[in-house]
Amino acid sequence: MIQELFVFESTRARQCAAPMLREREEYLDYMARQGVGRSRLRSMAAMLLNIVRFLELESSRAVSIEELQRGTERWLTEPGPRTARRPTKVSGMRFLLTAKNWLRFHNQLTIEALDPGPTEIIVRGFAHYLSVVRGLAPETTRIYRTRVSHFLEWALDRRASLSVISLSDVDDFILMKRASGYLPRSIVSFCGAIRMFFRYAEERGWNNSHIPLNLRGPHIPRYLSAPKGPTWKDVRRLINNKTETPVELRATAILYLCSIYGLRSSEVVGLRLSDFNWVSETFVVHRAKRGRVQQFPIQFEVGEAILGYLQRGRPQCVCRNVFVTLRPPYRTVRATTLWGIAADRMKKLGITSENYGGHALRHSCATELLRRGSSLKDIADFLGHRDMRSVSIYAKYDLKSLRQVASFSLAGVK
Structure with missing residues (x-):
């Protein structure tokens, strides 16, 4: 790995002469498989040299948190062999984080188990x-x-x-x-x-x-005068994105799932590549509540958005979740990230709503289903609710739609 990363012989020699070469190369090879670029790998390799020096490591051994902190202080205060360093909080955190990750990778970081109170x-x-x-x-x-x-x-x-x-x-x-x-x-x-x-x-x-x-909490009206999510016209603006950057491709695919299927944020981030059957054009959702599994047809525009992200926006990585981070090491996105994705685009487009985030789009989906004539039972089943009480709130927003008609079609969302 060292030979592949560095061009100059002097740099290679310095890296190979330092202690714990095998341990450093194993970690760098692992990070490369996680998708870390060559420039960052070279930076990590240089930092590992400093870690070995300031922790005085000659071979693989256990290192405590206290020893790590002392090594970080030395890194910030003692001059290096070639250049002077400026003691900044960022450089100290970088030294400490790289050392922790490397030692954890080799199971050599000892953390004293505190007696829980x-x-x-x-x-x-x-x-x-x-x-x-x-x-x-x-x-x-x-x-x-x-x-x-x-x-x-x-x-x-x-x-x-x-x-x-x-x-x-x-x-x-x-x-x-x-x-x-x-x-x-x-x-x-x-x-x-x-x-x-x-x-x-x-x-x-x-x-x-x-x-x-x-114990009683403050009273909050269950039925408010206005919907909690944006109008369906605004939802169409939200998902009608033409930008081809990885950030926007991922965001568009997520927003389609939240608005067309009314998925919860945790259900979206829990989707795995194996949940999609592109031959039968269906996918399954593992419901966040009660662990139920529900199957849906892949609506055309949603399928196009997801395929666009998978083909042109999603990095190649070992993580099998559909939606992963944009920077290595690649891992599944957090549910809280989805709130920012939806809220940022809503505010960018000037869309006003009582609530922002993915759950606001779930409300918009339910309200649109009701407006198009779906019964409360059908909406409850579609959104993964156990009964109709959770969706009865939407009846307040469109009383004329409380009638039994044909099931809602997902076609023509644009």
């Missing part, structure tokens, strides 16, 4: 209860875990134990959140997570304050 132990058990016993989606479990962890850290600073936390403590916490600027929907989310946690705590006899029975 009582709060962390309780929250871990609660998260297991949510995902395994209650069967909640991973994203819902993550949100509930974060909310409850935040509350317990605050509450256990005021109270000696979980058993003496009362409803008045929860009220004080909610008032504190409201005073710090949290919106009503966020307060409702906190109330829901705390209510669920104290049900879990009561089942185990940890608290008998009857908090779940008495």
Whole structure:
């Protein structure tokens, strides 16, 4: 690998003479297979030389976080053999991150296992209860875990134990959140997570304050006067993209899936290449809630957008998810990335909406289905809801469409 990366013999000789050549080449070869370019590989190889020098590594051995931090300080303060370095935060972070990744690759980074505090132990058990016993989606479990962890850290600073936390403590916490600027929907989310946690705590006899029975969040009208997503005319503008850059090709394919099929962000990022059958022109979606699998026909424009991304925008990599990052090392995009993709294009086009992001397009899809005459049951099935209660909100937006007609056609979205 070193011979392939560098042209000058002096550079090759310096790289080959330094300790741990085999370990450095194995890591560089791995990064090359992940799609990292030659320029970045050369930069990484040069940094690995500095890591070996400032950590005083002669052979493969375990390195602690504390030793890494000391090596980073030396890297920032001691002059190099050829050029002087300016101690900046960026250069220090680059040294530390490269060293961590390299040592983790060889399983030589030792991290002292911290004894988890009582709060962390309780929250871990609660998260297991949510995902395994209650069967909640991973994203819902993550949100509930974060909310409850935040509350317990605050509450256990005021109270000696979980058993003496009362409803008045929860009220004080909610008032504190409201005073710090949290919106009503966020307060409702906190109330829901705390209510669920104290049900879990009561089942185990940890608290008998009857908090779940008495905790009420702020009232938010279920049926608002305006749709939460953009109009269907604006959705057409959103997906009608002619730019051929990898960024725009990926964004267009994602927006088609969110708006035409009403997929959740986690369902879009969970799509794998094997989920698409281009012969039968169908694809399957693994629903985020309850783990159901649902099959859809590939609508023509959606298929063209996805193929355009796969052929001209998606990098070749070992990751089997459809949507991957644009820069190496390539990996699946996060669900939170989709919010930015949708919101950025909506704002760029001047599209106004109560909500932004992929979920706003899911609302637009449901509203358009209803406008075209689909029944609430058909919409619930199409969007992957368990019953019609979740989609009854859209009836408020188009009362004339509440009639039983033929199923909605996906053709002609433009």
